Amino acid sequence: MMALADITRDPLFIRLQPWTVFMFYAGTAFAITTHRIFDARQIVLVGLQKLILVVAVACAAYVFDWALRTFLPEPFGFIATTALVLGLAVTLNGWLDRMFHFYPEATAARQAAFAAAQGESHVNKLESAFVAVLKGWGHSETALVMSGVKGPLQGGGLDLPDDGAVMRAMLLLGWATPERLARERLTPDRQALQEFLDANGLGVLVMVEGPSLKALIGVGIAASRRPFTYPQVNQLQELASIIENALERAHFSVKAQRAEQLATVGLLGASLAHEIRNPLVSIKAFVQLLPNHYQDPVFRDKFFHLIGDEVMRIDRLTEQLLDLASPRVYSAQLIELNTVLNSTLELVVAKATDKQIQFITDFQAKPDRVHTDASAAKQVLLNLCFNAIQALEARGGERWVRLSTRNLPNQVEVTVEDSGPGIAPDIRPRLFQPFQSTKSSGFGLGLAICSDILTGLNATITVDPAVPGRGATFRITFPCQA
Template sequence: MDYLSLSCMITAILSLTLGAFVYYRGRKSIINLSFALMSLSIFVWSFGVSREIVAQNIQIGLFWNRFLYIGAISIPVFFLHFVLSLLNLHVAKRRLLVVAYLITLIFWVLDFTPLFVKGVVPKGSFNYASEPGLVYPFFLAFFFLCVSYSHYSMIKVYHTSSGLKRNQIKYLLVATLIAFFGGATNFLLVFSLIKTPPLGNYFVSIYTLILAYAIVKHRLMDIGIVIKKGATYAFLIIFLLIPSLVLTVFAQKHFFGSINYPFSFIILALFVLATFIFPKFKPGTEKTIEQLLFKGKYDYKKTLSDLSKAMISILDKDTLLAKIINTTTEAMQVEKASILLLNEDKGYYRMQSSRGLDKVKEKEFQLISSGPLIIWLREKGEIVVKEELERSPDKLNIPDMATFLKRLNDMESEVCIPLITRQKLIGIYNIGKKMNGNMFSHEDLAMLETLGNQAAVAIENARLYEDLKKSEAQMRRADRLAALGTLTAGLAHEIRNPLVAIKTFTQLLPERFDDIEFRDHFLKVTSGEVDRICSLVNELLEFARPSEPNFHEDDINDVAEKIILLVDNEAKKKDIKINREYDKKIPPIMIDKEQIKQVLLNLFLNAIEATSENGIITFETGLIHKNNHRDYVQIKIHDTGEGISEDDLEQIFTPFFTTKDKGSGLGLSISHKIVEEHMGYIEVESKVGNGSTFYVYLPLTPDRNNSFARKNLPVVNKTRGNYSATDSHR
């Protein structure tokens, strides 16, 4: 009898634990809530049974009997609700559920009257068991109707389902059939159909194990990997805590001659509480102890942890390498450190950054890819500690140990960390001796290994960003050359005309040398034409010459006039007139002159190409205050061309998008990028047949370090045929 009471208590605790975890991981889910309520009902019933069968008098026996039926009455309706929710039938079967809950409510009320249970009497080897009342058979019918209909619904859906859903239903069917078969043996005892204890109660515990397995293996209730921890705790309770409880019970029996079940339950509850609380408090306790007793170690771990987070946001490779080395050496009190990176073109690893090493050595030092150290790091991917290697040279089974150690000594490396990403050794991180002479602990090495993995990803990202910037620079260069190619033919004609005039004057000069008026006119004309040629050639050379980004204060009107000088001949070919309206009040602004020239040249060439003969292009500059509370210089280029269709309008800043027969589709994309780097933006107004207007906005006082300002650029309403380049990048 004692064993049956113990098994009921185990079932109660397992059900309560599993139900609590499911509810905690999905409080808003009706599936999780109904399952948790069903588990709570099983807990109430199991715990009540465990107390009733060992009650010492009829009053206590009757109390626990009424208590256990609160759970027993609730089990069928919550099980029905859980199954219908899992099968997505709870909405369609809403009326059925309402009726079931009303009947359950009635039985709850009757539970505390003799109509449900007349009393408790000794039955078989039980101290006390239920004596059924008048309505008890109706409860029994209700119980089996709910359970039968639930299983019928599961079987019906099982035959039409497949995959994961089918497996979920299968495990739930097996678990609940076992549970209800075992629990139903209690009804045989109630009606005195058996005199032996209802041994089926032992099977109810198996139900929780099958459900825990289904939750983990087949994502029952879809509560994810976190419930795996819950199921793990449930298994730990079974295989660790329950044996402890059994030992406690036997100890009571051996030392005191009797078993106190409330005391046993309290002990088990304390075990469960300790199981859950210990993992929660462990990290905080370790952190507090480290702060109080090992402050230096805590500080360096925190510093390295912060470094891991900071590395993600650093895209400049040199800055990143310096950050890694400086932070690590200062945090771990290390004298020397270095990082070697792979040069794929030349097939060797070259030292890219260092601290504490000779700068000459840094520039010259390199390791070939076929060397023993590189081969071993590439194949094994493990940290090498020189001190351990010297103590146990045979441990790592390295063929050429002498060369291996020599390379470590050459780099003054005590710890060599491979930098691996995507199964590729992209570099090596070397750390020298600690200043205090201490060896590197296992904890240090674990921290460095994690840091090495994260550093490898960050370095690879920085390298990809560097390649992207190079590609972007090449595209800009190609775009500039394409624009120059467009201008070349016209500029050749522009230069040839002044040269013809100069040649004519020089041919006539010997004959009319004594004519003072002719000489003065000759000097004035030729000087002017030579200046014009020089201006054109210088502007061409300056525009074509590769240059690094260089921000200086410049007069935007002067920059624009130089570009108009270059495109003027292209416009004349189509008899297009360029009208200028400069705002003389605009102060010099901080720009990269050559990049802004490229923007204006692209916009002018597009306008000329789009405008038919005898058209007009209007160029205006001015000051404007936008609704993001910033002052801008507005550059406006309006043409009387054919306009841009609404479908094309939203794509014109997309790389490689073009409507021309010949064209790269990069001009406007690059122009937008340049303006964005100036903390500005571009807007377009266009309607087919009415021409286009491009607005370039450059801030009077750009703040290139202000990411908030970059994100809060004005947005233009597209519904009126307008488009903002900032929209396409949101």
């Protein structure tokens, strides 16, 4: 418009210049908000990050220059200021990238993925953490993490059959972008994959397969709307390997917890059968006497009360057994710890009595409300109690297990102590690692699983140092608040 005004000298073109500028910016705003040429939110975040960086570096340069000129010659002050400002700019830029969850460098994204893998053990929480890392790496508003073990892949609210068209295409390609699919000959499977990418707004999708787990890792269209390059695909494949390893470990952890849960139920089976048999014998005896004493009101009254009490006892025991056997995802909530301890004792006291082992209780914690999962706490306490019973079985003399509680600042501590032989010094440092056992049978997973369960609930488990003549002492601390 300016060129036309210079050539023709027509004032009309001069008057049209503001309108042309206005139409240009209006069209740009329309494209940003409707046609997704740019991601407005991501552009604003990037601009804000750079603005903070520029302002901070400028202020630092002014302060450094003013301070250094007071005792250094001007050339040396300038060099020192430049060096300090450059170092500050590099450090601040990395800090801002982490604060805004931007990972422009593959190394930073890998470090963030490793940190997420080490910080979480639950599958759902891991997926959420990895989605945040992928969004930052790709400068995108969307990311997808789906995984499955010998079945459909799930994640992000989606369910994808492992033998469907999308998975068949990904098994063949390994990775896919809309640009790659557009260049290659479309087959029915690749057409389904293209529709999957479009429906979920993905700019790149990679598949990684482990020994037992398959995972699909996708990142949405970048803020710049540029297609993902092959080096970026390689970076995403590296991130996908980290994600797959962490998810596979989490799935194995869930399976191990389930196996330990069922093993505990198996140990309880014999003792609970004995506990259930006793009230049944009482009920049977009263039923046999009922025809001859039905007219006796004292007998009838005693009979009715006994039946109710004994049936409630059987119902309570079976309910606890079923609760222990049912698969669950542990979630913390406020519970009364003494109630959990008493129900745990009810399950193990029969086995202890059969082995002539005395259980001693000393519950001093008042109040005893803690923020944890009742089933998880019971699972851990049962494991420790059974370990103590097994350690005392072959031991002569006085045999006892003591459960005690006490209040700590914002915590309640549970102590499980026994009069057994204690723990060998060579095993103690790695006691809570997998495949470490003081028994001749079993795989040594019990205490490792207990530690994982408690860590997920912000609780801790420790063992006291060895003391000559004393058995093992385990301490569990439960938080009183979330």
